[in-house]
Amino acid sequence: MKKVVVVGAGWAGLGATHHLAKQGYDVTLLEAGSYPGGLVAGWKTEKGKSVEAGIHGFWYPYRNIFALINELNINPFTTWTRSSQYSPAGLEVESPIFQDLPKLPTPLGTFIYTQFKRLPLVDRLSALPLLYALIDFDNSDAAWQRYDYVTARELFKQFGVSARLFRESFEPMLLVGLFAPGEQCSAAATLGMLYYFILAHQPDFDVVWCRGTVGEQIFRPWVEQIEKAGGKVLANKRVTDLVTDGNQVKSIVCGDEVFDTDAVVFSVGISGMKKIVSNSESLQTREEFRNLKNLNAIDVLATRLWFDRKINIPLPSNACFGFDKTTGWTFFDLNALHDEYRDEPGTVVEVDFYHANQFIPLSNEEIISIVQNYLITCVPEFATAKVIDSSVIRLPQAVTHFSPGSYRHMLPAKTSFNNVFMSGDWITSRHGSWSQEKAYVTGLEAANLVVDYLGAGINANILPVEADEAHIQAARTINNTVREIGKSIIPDFWLP
Numbered sequence: 008m009k010k011v012v013v014v015g016a017g018w019a020g021l022g023a024t025h026h027l028a029k030q031g032y033d034v035t036l037l038e039a040g041s042y043p044g045g046l047v048a049g050w051k052t053e054k055g056k057s058v059e060a061g062i063h064g065f066w067y068p069y070r071n072i073f074a075l076i077n078e079l080n081i082n083p084f085t086t087w088t089r090s091s092q093y094s095p096a097g098l099e100v101e102s103p104i105f106q107d108l109p110k111l112p113t114p115l116g117t118f119i120y121t122q123f124k125r126l127p128l129v130d131r132l133s134a135l136p137l138l139y140a141l142i143d144f145d146n147s148d149a150a151w152q153r154y155d156y157v158t159a160r161e162l163f164k165q166f167g168v169s170a171r172l173f174r175e176s177f178e179p180m181l182l183v184g185l186f187a188p189g190e191q192c193s194a195a196a197t198l199g200m201l202y203y204f205i206l207a208h209q210p211d212f213d214v215v216w217c218r219g220t221v222g223e224q225i226f227r228p229w230v231e232q233i234e235k236a237g238g239k240v241l242a243n244k245r246v247t248d249l250v251t252d253g254n255q256v257k258s259i260v261c262g263d264e265v266f267d268t269d270a271v272v273f274s275v276g277i278s279g280m281k282k283i284v285s286n287s288e289s290l291q292t293r294e295e296f297r298n299l300k301n302l303n304a305i306d307v308l309a310t311r312l313w314f315d316r317k318i319n320i321p322l323p324s325n326a327c328f329g330f331d332k333t334t335g336w337t338f339f340d341l342n343a344l345h346d347e348y349r350d351e352p353g354t355v356v357e358v359d360f361y362h363a364n365q366f367i368p369l370s371n372e373e374i375i376s377i378v379q380n381y382l383i384t385c386v387p388e389f390a391t392a393k394v395i396d397s398s399v400i401r402l403p404q405a406v407t408h409f410s411p412g413s414y415r416h417m418l419p420a421k422t423s424f425n426n427v428f429m430s431g432d433w434i435t436s437r438h439g440s441w442s443q444e445k446a447y448v449t450g451l452e453a454a455n456l457v458v459d460y461l462g463a464g465i466n467a468n469i470l471p472v473e474a475d476e477a478h479i480q481a482a483r484t485i486n487n488t489v490r491e492i493g494k495s496i497i498p499d500f501w502l503p
Contacts, residue, residue: 182335
């Protein structure tokens with residue numbers, strides 16, 4: 008029986024392990040942490056309360072994750088929820104459940120049905136020229152190369168987006184979608200993220216949430232299925248080196264333990280992969296792995312507060328902007344979302360900060376004070392409540408930073424080692440998905456490469472993203488035709 012080692016037990020690693028175990032391979036999944044699930048795993052506090060490293064939504068286009076949930080025969084999700092957006096001035100935006108409204112050609116539904124409370128129509132109309140960039144960016148390698156060197160802020164400026172629309176709409180999306188301010192985000196990643204989550208189809212922004220921690224609701228039953236299929240999931244196994252023979256990896260080393268293997272799938276984040284490379288002389292001999300030093304990640308701060316009384320929070324999920332210039336934050340009503348807190352006598356709120364580097368050094372007391380003051384600004388009733396318990400989780404260098412120019416250093420699924428394959432939300436893929444869905448899809452893609460390489464089993468069925476609407480397809484066909492004509496007249500003249 009062929010042996011496969013998968014490194015990293017997040018969406019990508021669990022996805023690869025699950026499929027390969029079902030194909031009859033001897034699969035060992037190594038997780039450096041104490042729990043499978045990586046950054047989305049939840050755990051219990053000393054008092055037995057559930058916490059996790061931030062709340063993760065599951066958007067309408069997550070076709071492969073929803074198919075997995077059906078395969079596992081579990082029911083972890085809420086119904087579709089509405090969301091809102093706040094600034095220090097108060098409520099700014101409310102989003103409906105888009106799939107419940109009459110379908111309009113994209114992007115009209117998003118434009119018409121989103122309920123802006125303060126943003127003038129003239130500012131919203133200034134986004135129209137940006138439609139050309141969304142058509143021109145088709146997720147191809149060439150499109151990534153054209154747009155990746157440009158910052159998101161410069162992109163919006165070039166296409167005439169108003170200062171207010173950028174400040175009150177687009178930058179808040181970047182801070183909670185790509186986790187960084189506009190001047191620090193790749194325009195290519197920005198276009199990909201906006202199109203996938205919001206603009207490709209009217210219902211794309213609709214979202215459900217886990218009715219508890221992802222670790223308890225999804226990863227625990229998933230690991231049970233993996234183990235039933237013969238896979239081994241081992242926690243507290245930090246990779247320290249690789250044993251190689253030419254272009255083959257023969258073994259994975261974890262301290263004093265050695266795991267022989269016929270193929271390897273890496274499924275760790277950028278920070279984890281950089282640590283593995285720094286410890287491995289074998290990987291340091293390869294330029295593609297040395298170049299990972301050019302990639303970075305972003306700090307996240309996840310807090311959970313228990314209040315002594317019930318507070319009326321209008322909608323369960325909320326994004327906020329304008330409180331700090333370079334930090335976005337979200338807050339969630341866990342009484343409405345999590346079964347565990349549905350009958351809680353008080354209010355339980357999750358508050359997560361992205362690009363939170365300036366908050367990480369603060370004490371827990373200082374952080375909780377800031378969080379409560381911010382909540383009072385959005386929902387004044389929090390002023391009458393007392394915090395009776397709290398959790399503060401600091402996650403330095405936790406999520407991928409899609410910075411300008413980073414694309415050329417990100418790895419494809421295939422590497423210069425014949426039997427080493429990559430997966431994760433930072434791996435280049437033509438699938439078109441983002442975030443958790445992309446991580447899971449690239450895990451399946453890596454598993455398929457292992458199947459092809461070792462020559463046994465069948466490939467996983469990966470559902471493609473929903474096809475572009477007819478008018479978008481036509482516009483992209485025309486645009487590509489004009490672009491190709493231009494290249495034939497003046498080849499390799501313009502800077503990509």
